[in-house]
Amino acid sequence: xxxxxxxxxxxxxxxxxxxxxxxxxxxxxxxxxxxxxxxxxxxxxxxxxxxxxxxxxxxxxxxxxxxxxxxxxxxxxxxxxxxxxxxxxxxxxxxxxxxxxxxxxxxxxxxxxxxxxxxxxxxxxxx
Amino acid sequence: xxxxxxxxxxxxxxxxxxxxxxxxxxxxxxxxxxxxxxxxxxxxxxxxxxxxxxxxxxxxxxxxxxxxxxxxxxxxxxxxxxxxxxxxxxxxxxxxxxxxxxxxxxxxxxxxxxxxxxxxxxxxxxxxxxxxxxx
Numbered sequence: 310x311x312x313x314x315x316x317x318x319x320x321x322x323x324x325x326x327x328x329x330x331x332x333x334x335x336x337x338x339x340x341x342x343x344x345x346x347x348x349x350x351x352x353x354x355x356x357x358x359x360x361x362x363x364x365x366x367x368x369x370x371x372x373x374x375x376x377x378x379x380x381x382x383x384x385x386x387x388x389x390x391x392x393x394x395x396x397x398x399x400x401x402x403x404x405x406x407x408x409x410x411x412x413x414x415x416x417x418x419x420x421x422x423x424x425x426x427x428x429x430x431x432x433x434x435x436x
Numbered sequence: 437x438x439x440x441x442x443x444x445x446x447x448x449x450x451x452x453x454x455x456x457x458x459x460x461x462x463x464x465x466x467x468x469x470x471x472x473x474x475x476x477x478x479x480x481x482x483x484x485x486x487x488x489x490x491x492x493x494x495x496x497x498x499x500x501x502x503x504x505x506x507x508x509x510x511x512x513x514x515x516x517x518x519x520x521x522x523x524x525x526x527x528x529x530x531x532x533x534x535x536x537x538x539x540x541x542x543x544x545x546x547x548x549x550x551x552x553x554x555x556x557x558x559x560x561x562x563x564x565x566x567x568x569x570x571x
Contacts, residue, residue: 338455343484352455357463359452361444363487369467371457425484 335379336370337432342415343425354433364415364423368431373408379435385415385426398426439480440464441492442472449490449497451480485567499563508557508566516550 318330336354340347347360359367385398397416404412411433415426438460440452452467454460464472473495481490481497489503523546526539556569 340453347451347453349453349455352457354457355455356458356466357440357452357454359450359467361450362446362448363484367450369452369463371455425487 331436332434334432335374335435336368337430338368339428339430340366341427342366342429343427361412362423363425365412366414366429367405367410367412368433369410370408370433374433374435375408376435377406377408379433381411381413382432382434383413384428384430386428398429438474438476440467440469440472440474441479441495441497442469443492447491448488449492485570486563489563501561501563501566504563504566505557505560508570509554511570512550512553512557516546519546 334353336352338352338355338358339350340352340358341350342358342360342364347358347366349355349358354371355368356371357369359369361367381400383398383400398413399416400406400411401414401416404414406412411431413429413431414423415429416423437454437456439454440460440463442450442452444450452463454463458466460474464470464474473492475495479496481499486499486504486507489500489507490497491500491503492498520543523539523542526535527543530536553569553571557566560566560569
């Protein structure tokens with residue numbers, strides 16, 4: 310068995326992101342969408358997070374995806390009221406989904422209005 | 437860290453929060469923005485009560501009064517519905533007696549409370565007055 314030890318992997322253009330490793334996320338971000346100002350905790354291949362409205366975010370990629378056939382997984386959490394509102398962070402009808410950005414929304418489980426999300430995690434997988 | 441603000445297609449304010457991977461002065465071109473402002477964090481209001489009523493005013497963010505009133509009324513209706521719930525359940529069971537009478541009395545008080553709040557919201561001339569009305 311061989312062991313591969315490296316500090317950095319570069320793509321063919323000599324850049325670190327996004328490298329093409331099957332199974333590895335091409336972009337990911339963890340952010341707080343409710344603080345006084347939305348804050349990005351950590352990210353990879355994400356240049357910025359745009360808050361369009363309460364609970365409505367666009368994740369902007371640093372390096373665009375090759376096509377828009379990528380997969381997105383999301384995880385969101387917010388508990389603002391005593392009864393523990395259930396929210397769904399995901400892709401809503403009308404949201405944009407392009408090679409350079411993906412728009413996600415945090416909606417009440419009951420289908421009502423959007424709401425800010427304290428812990429939002431988004432990962433993008435692409436070929 | 438600074439932010440970028442711009443007016444979005446809904447007329448509201450979009451706030452761009454950089455991750456640090458790309459210098460903020462390079463982001464507008466990357467995002468295709470032409471009409472925008474790079475502002476200090478302090479420009480973004482910390483009070484998000486009327487987040488969806490934010491409008492860009494030069495290099496500042498303001499709360500639009502009519503939009504704030506719409507949001508306030510939505511919250512008023514939602515709060516009223518929550519307060520009605522336990523009394524509605526009593527009345528729904530249609531069991532004659534003291535409980536039903538008390539529920540009707542409580543519902544009347546709730547109606548009055550929120551009718552007053554509705555008037556106060558409509559009469560407000562500032563968003564601060566709306567927030568006061570909401571309690």
